[in-house]
Amino acid sequence: MSPLVVFLVALALPGAPTPVSGSILKGTIRVYSRPAFLKEELGMIRGPGRYAVLRKGAKCKGGYWFQLASRAWVCSGWFIPSREAPGGLRDWNLSFTRGRWYKGKGSHTFFAPSMGDLSRGKLVRLRKLRGFLPVEKRFIGKFPYFRLFFNGYVPENAVEPWAQTSLRGILAVKRDLPLVFVTAPAGAFVYRRKGATYAPAYPLPRYAVRQVKKGTGPWIALRQGKGMYVRRADVAVADGKMAPPPASLAARERWAHVDLTGNILYAMEGRTLKKVFLTAGSDETPAGEFRVYWKLAYQTFNRQRSKEAYYLEAVPWVMFFKESYGIHGAYWHDEFGRIKTHGCINLSPEDSHWLFTFLGPVLPPGYVSLRSAPGNLGALIRLVR
Numbered sequence: 001m002s003p004l005v006v007f008l009v010a011l012a013l014p015g016a017p018t019p020v021s022g023s024i025l026k027g028t029i030r031v032y033s034r035p036a037f038l039k040e041e042l043g044m045i046r047g048p049g050r051y052a053v054l055r056k057g058a059k060c061k062g063g064y065w066f067q068l069a070s071r072a073w074v075c076s077g078w079f080i081p082s083r084e085a086p087g088g089l090r091d092w093n094l095s096f097t098r099g100r101w102y103k104g105k106g107s108h109t110f111f112a113p114s115m116g117d118l119s120r121g122k123l124v125r126l127r128k129l130r131g132f133l134p135v136e137k138r139f140i141g142k143f144p145y146f147r148l149f150f151n152g153y154v155p156e157n158a159v160e161p162w163a164q165t166s167l168r169g170i171l172a173v174k175r176d177l178p179l180v181f182v183t184a185p186a187g188a189f190v191y192r193r194k195g196a197t198y199a200p201a202y203p204l205p206r207y208a209v210r211q212v213k214k215g216t217g218p219w220i221a222l223r224q225g226k227g228m229y230v231r232r233a234d235v236a237v238a239d240g241k242m243a244p245p246p247a248s249l250a251a252r253e254r255w256a257h258v259d260l261t262g263n264i265l266y267a268m269e270g271r272t273l274k275k276v277f278l279t280a281g282s283d284e285t286p287a288g289e290f291r292v293y294w295k296l297a298y299q300t301f302n303r304q305r306s307k308e309a310y311y312l313e314a315v316p317w318v319m320f321f322k323e324s325y326g327i328h329g330a331y332w333h334d335e336f337g338r339i340k341t342h343g344c345i346n347l348s349p350e351d352s353h354w355l356f357t358f359l360g361p362v363l364p365p366g367y368v369s370l371r372s373a374p375g376n377l378g379a380l381i382r383l384v385r
Helices: 003-012 115-119 349-358
Strands: 021-024 028-031 043-046 055-060 063-069 072-074 079-082 102-104 108-111 124-127 129-132 134-140 143-148 153-155 159-161 179-182 188-194 197-204 209-211 219-221 228-231 235-238 254-259 264-269 272-278 288-291 294-302 310-322 325-329 345-347 367-371 380-384
Touching: 028 072, 063 079, 108 153, 197 228, 235 264, 264 349, 272 349, 288 310, 310 349, 325 349, 345 349
Parallel strands: 129 310, 254 380, 325 345
Antiparallel strands: 021 079, 028 043, 043 367, 055 063, 063 072, 102 129, 102 159, 108 124, 134 143, 143 153, 179 209, 179 235, 188 197, 188 228, 219 228, 254 264, 264 272, 288 380, 294 310, 294 367, 310 325
């Protein structure tokens, strides 16, 4: 009998001391708000290190319930109790991957959900939009495969890297507004006005940001450079127009204001502007005021059975605010400010990471997802048209 089995048997004996910590032997473990298998989990934990155990509860189908916090319980055969001090948990807010996302070549990709499925030839045919996150290259027989973030496999020659966007949000205060993001796919020009004519002066790359003067019409004057303009059709305007935060918000509470028409998101702390982002949205995105109710460092979006089929592995930095509507990073397109989404608010992966760490609820160390709860509420999201 192995030392681990002997230790676990000893913990199960009457009068055995309560473990002070526990670690995850394999995979991801669901956390519940009480010692019961509820329809919705409170969150999920994953990774190295040892979680503090407050007490051992009743028996369950995975062994015993263990209380990790005032409203956090786990029951899993993969959760290994210990008498060692807790610590060493991974902070998933920092990053969940150093890799790069890949796209499927051609019209379809044959994907194996596990090594067992691959060895048995049990493959899934994925079509249309496909995104993968390789973490390791392996030779299986004579052929190179990528092992994926969720332990699936695809042939190396069936995928290629997605192009990475250059889009980044900009730190700003209200006196910096209005400003514009260049959204024209080929970039834009700054024009010099002479009388009633506008002549190209110099180019601006896509996603360049410039401060502008207030105004309406097809031409927008730059703040710097007398007589210099950009075409309204080439840019998205962040004018900062918004109602004051709701009276229910604390003075320095963090929240987000989303201009659905202009494809602009403002990260706010009370009445103070912190950062401005260019987004991609949809006519289907609901307007109104909501709170983030579920936050995930990553989630796979799989709708292969729908007409607009897609399979997108490890979509980064997801914050749901109403039903299936959320804010998240998008690695599969570079059309921010122009494209129409399926209903969510898309940010560049880097921008979504910043916003994820800025807004509540806060993911404790070791957690890859968490639902809003008293004492750790989800942030307010206001969406307007």
